[in-house]
Amino acid sequence: MSVWTVLLAAGSGTRLASAAGGVKKQFLRLDGRPLYWRSLRAFARCPEVAGVVVVFPPADLAAAQAELDALRAREDPGVAVVTAPGGVRRQDSVASGLAALPRACRFVLVHDAARPFADPPLIGRVIDALLAGKKAVIPVLPVTDTIKEMSGGVVARTFDRNALAAVQTPQGFELSLLRQAFAHAGEDFDVTDDASLVEHFGQDVTTVAGASENRKITNPEDLALLAASPAVAVPVVGYGYDVHRYADPARPGKQPARPMKLGGYPILGAPEVLAHSDGDVLLHALVDAILGCVAGGDIGALFPDSNPDFDNMASGVFVSEALLLAKSRGLAISHVDLTVICQIPRIGPHAQAIRLNVAALLGLDRSQVNVKATTEEGLGFTGEKKGIKAVALVTGWRQAGQDASAAPGS
Template sequence: MSLWAVILAAGSGSRLASAGLSVRKQFLMHDGAPLFWRSLRTLSRLPELAGLVVVFPPEIFDESRALLRDLLAREPVGLPCLTAPGGARRQDSVASGLFALPGQASAVLVHDSARPFLTPDLAARLSDALARGSKAVIPGIALADTIKCVDADGRVTATPERANLRAVQTPQAFDLALLRAAHARAADEGWDVTDDAMLVERLGEPVLIIEGEPGNVKITNPEDLRLLGPKEEEVPAPVTGFGYDVHKFGPGRPFVLGTVPIPGAPEVVAHSDGDVLLHALMDAILGCLGEGDIGRLFPDTDAAFDNASSAILLDEVMELSRRKGFRVLHADVTVIAQVPKVGPHRERIREAVARLLGLSPERVNIKATTEEGLGFTGQKQGIKCVAVVTALPPGQGPRTNG
C-alpha cells in the first residue's frame, strides 16, 4: 500500500469572514505557522505515509505554494509535498487533490485543515484499518445529545436512535481507486455531498467507522478561535539546560562554528572536529534531559570520534531527546572570542543550527562577544561558547515536531 494524504486548505471560511476575520482560517497563525501546517506536520509523522498533497485556494494559489515552500525550507518533513488548486465545492477540491497524486499511490487520507488537532495515533489507526482490508474508513464520535429531525417549519418529524448516530471527522481513509470511481460518478450524475464517505456509500460500498478523537474539532465559527489559544491547564512547563565548551587555538582541525567554515580563522585543537558551538549546544540539550555531558556520550578516548562531525553527534543527541519524549523549543548561544569575527557569519550559523535542531530560525539566537583583551580568549589563545536550551519534557502539552 502506497499511502498519501490530501490536505484541504482551499476553503473561503465564509462564517469567520462574515464575523470580520480578514484571514482565511487555514492561514491563521498558530505556534508560529499557518494553521494548515499543523495538520501537515502531524500527518507527516505517520511512518506509512509516502507523501502529501495540499489543496490551496485557486485565487491565491501561487502565494500559498510559495508559503509552503518557505515552511518546508525552514522545517523539512522528509516527504514529497505537492500542491493543487481547489474548486468551488469541497468535493471539487478533493477531486483536484486526487488528480495530483502520483501514479504509484494506492490509498489516501483526506483531511480538512480546519481540524488542526488530530493526532498521529488517529491517522495510524485509519491506516491500519486499510491495511487489514477495509476500503473506506472514517473516524466518528458517539453523540451525547438527542437529535431531532425537523421539517421546513421547524416541527419535529422524527427522533433517531442516538446509539446508532456518529459525528463524523476527518481524516477519512480510502482505497484510491474506489474513491476516484466515486468522484467520477458524482461528477457524471451531479451529486452534491458533504464528505467523501457519502460518495462511497452511494456506490453501495461499505464504510467502516472507527473511534474518533474528542479533541479533533473543526474551526468553523468565531467562538472556535478560542481553541487556538492555550488553555490554562495545558500551558507547558519547559525545562532549561546550560552548556559550556572551550577549545584552544593551534595546529589541529580547520575552524568551523555551527558547521559553518570561517575563512582565515585559526585552527583548533580538538579530538572531534572542534565545533565549540555545537559542543556547548549538545551539553545544553543533555542538561535538559538529565543525561550528563558530551564527554560521557562521546569520550575523547574513543578513536571512533576522532575528527567526528559535530553535526552527526548533535543528531544523536537530538535522537536521544526524541526517544525520551523531549521537544527542543529554543536555543540561545553566545560565542566568546577575540578572533575570528562572528558577526559576518551570524545568519548562516543561525540558519544551520536551526536546521540541525528542526526549529525555525526565529527560535535560535546567536550572539558573540569579546573579553576586551582579558584572559586566554582576549589573548587570542582560544575560543569558548555558552548555550542555553529550552525544551518541553514528555507529557507537557501538545507535541508539534518530531
Template sequence: MNAEHADQAQGSGPASLPADDGPRPWALLLAAGRGSRMAAATGGTSKQFLLWKDAPLYWHSARTFSRSGVVAGIIFVFPPDALARCEDEVRALDARYPLGLPWKAVSGGAERDDSVRNGLAALPKAVTHILIHDAARPFMSARLVHAVRAGLADGAVAVIPALPVTDTIKMVEDGQVQSTLPRHRLVAVQTPQGFARSELEAAHAARAAGCAAGQEQQPVTDDAMLMEAAGHTVRVVAGEKTNCKITTVEDMALLSPSPSLQPRTGMGYDVHRYAQDAGEPKARPMKLGGIAIDKAPAVLAHSDGDVLLHALCDALLGCAGLGDIGEHFPDADARFDNISSAVLLDQVLTRVRRAGIRPCHADMTIVAQKPRLAAFKDAIRHNVARLLQLPPEAVNVKATTEERLGFTGREEGIKAYAVVSALYDPPAAADAGECHHAS
C-alpha cells in the same frame, strides 16, 4: 507526475520511517474553502490560513502527516485565485520546517467534491491509497493517521474516524420536533479519512456523471458519503476528542495562548557498544537522529541502536516526569527488536503531549572517537527538527571526542546527551473531554 519520478515534486526528501508491508498512502489536504461564516471575525482571512504557532492552520496538519512516517506525499488543494501565493508559502514553510516528503499544490473547485477530484488527478499514477483531511482540523495526531492507515492495510476500501454522540439528537422541521434519533447508533465523523484510490475515483466519477445528466444530487460533506452511495462498506475507527474543527468564531478560542504555561527541562543520556563484527547478533548499522552514518562501526542494540534518539526520548520523558525509555520499551520485549527509534520517539512524543508537555528546543551532543560526524550534523539536525515538529533553529547538534580517554576514546562505543526545553500546559480541559491545545 509518475510515482517513479515523485522525487521531482516540490519538497522531496526522505520519509521519517521505512516502508512496511502496508500501503503508503498520499495525503490530500483540502484548504480551498472560503470560510464565509467567519469572515467578519477573521478580517476576511479563510480559517485554514489563520496563524497558529507562527504557521497557518493547514501547515500543522501537513507536519503531522510528515511525522506519522506512513504517508508518502502530500497534495495541497488551495483556492484557485491564491494558488501561486500559497505554493510560495508552502515552499517557504518547507524550508523552515522540512516535511521530508514530496508535495504538490493544485487548485480547488467550486464545491468540496470538485476539490477532491482535482487533488486525485494530481496523484502519482502508482499511488493506491489516499488520506483526505480538512485543513481546518489542525489538532489531529500521528496516532490517528496510523489508525486510519491501519484500516486500509487490513483491506478496507474506506476508513473514517468517529466519536460517539453524547447529546440527544432530534429531527426538526419548521421549528417542531419530528423524531428523536437513537443516540447509540450515531457517531460524529472526523478526518482524515482513508480510501482505496480506484474505488474512490469511481465513486466521484459516478457523481460527476449524475450531475452532467441533470440528476439531483445531495450535497457531499465528506467522501465517505460517495463510497456509501456506491455500495462500499465504510469502516469506523476511534476518533479523537481533541481533533476539533475550526468552524465558528467561538472555535477560535482554541487557538488562543494558554495562560498556564510553565517551563520544563529534561536531560537524557544513552550509550551503545560497538560490535566487534558486523555479523554479530544484535549488530545494527549506525544511525544518529534517524540518519544512516556511512562507513561507521555497527552498534549493539535491541532496537536499531540510534543512541541520539534514545537520549532525546529520555530527555522528553524527563520533561513530563514519565520515567525513562527502558520502562516504556524494555529490551526484553520482542516487539521492539530492531524497531526504528523514530517510531519510539513518535510514541514518546504522543505520551508527553498527552501529559501537557510541548517541546520547544533540543540541544544534543554526540561523543565518539569515530566516526567523524561533521559532515552529518546538518542532516541530523534537520531530521530531528522534523521529527519534533520544530524549526531547525530550535534544534542544535554537537559532536565531540574525548581525546582518546575512556571507552569512547578507545573506540569501544558511542554515547549521546540531550537536553530538551519544553512548556507545560496542565491538561485539565482535555481530561474533561474538551478540546484544549497549548499555543
C-alpha cells in the same frame, strides 16, 4: 503500498470571515504559521505517508505556493508536497487533489485543513485499517447530545444516539474505490464528506476511534482554540563522538597534559590526556549529542580550542552552555546513553559515580542516564593504549516549529 494525503485548504471560510478580519481560516496563524501547516506536519510524521497534495483556492494558489515553498525551505517536512487548485464544491476540490496524485499511490487520506489538531496516532489508526484490508475508513466519536429532527419549528422525531456517530477527518480510501465512487455520483450528487460518495456507491465504510481534540475550526468562538493550542512535541535524537590522545611523558605534545576526568569525575591513576580544555572526552561527546538534538552545530563551533579563554576550562561549563541553547530551542531531554571506549583505565569501578555526576549536570534522575564501557580487543588507537574514545546518545522531545537557527534567548 503508497499512501498519500489530500489536504483540503480551499474553502472560503464565510462563517469566520468577519471574526478573522477577512482571512480564510486555512491561512489563519497557528504558532506563527498558516493553519494548514500544522496538519501537513502531522501527516509528514507518519512513516507510511509518502506525500501530501495541498488544495488551495485558485485565486490564492500562487501566493499560497510561495509561502509553502518558504516554509518547506525552513522546516523541510521530509515528504513530497505538491499543490492543486480547489473547486466550487468540496468534492470538486477533492477531485482536483486526486488528479495530482502520483500513479504509484494506492491509498489516499482526505483531511480538512480546518482540523489542525489531528495527530499521528489518529492518522495511524486510519492507515492501519486500510493496510489491514479495509477499503474505506473514517474516524468517529460517539454522540453525547440527544439529536432531534425538526420540521416547521417542531420536533418530527428523536434519534437513538447510541446508533449515531460524529464523523471526523482524515478519511481513508483505497484510491481506485474513491475514484469509482466519484464517477458513480456524477455532477448532481453533493456531499459534505467523502465517505458519503462511497456509501452512495454501495460500498461498506469501516469506522475507527476518532479523537476528541480533533476539533474543526468553523465558527468565531472556535478561534479561541487557536490561541490556546498546546505546543506539539516531536521526538529527537542527538549523537556525539569524541577522542583524546594520551600524553606520552617521553614525547611532550603541543597541547598540555590534563588529569583524566570522565563525566566530570576524576579518574585517579589513569593516563593524562592531551587537550586544550580539561580534556573530558565523555562530556565533549555529550555536548555534541545535545547540540545534535536541536541542530546546534558542534562543540568546536561553540567553544573553539583556538580561544585562550577555554584553556583548561571545566567541560561541565560546556555542558551547561549547550543545555541553555538546547532549552531555548524547545528541548526536553528524556534519556542519555554514554559509552567509553578504551583499553586502559578500567571504567567499571567508576561507572556509577560518573553516572550520578552526569545526571546532576543535566538535572536528570539517575534512571535517565546510562554509562557503559568497552574495549576494542587490543585493536587500533585505543587498543594500543594510545588514547580514549567516547560516544553519547541523547534522546528527548522538542517543541515543533522552534527555529533551529535562533540564538539562545532569541
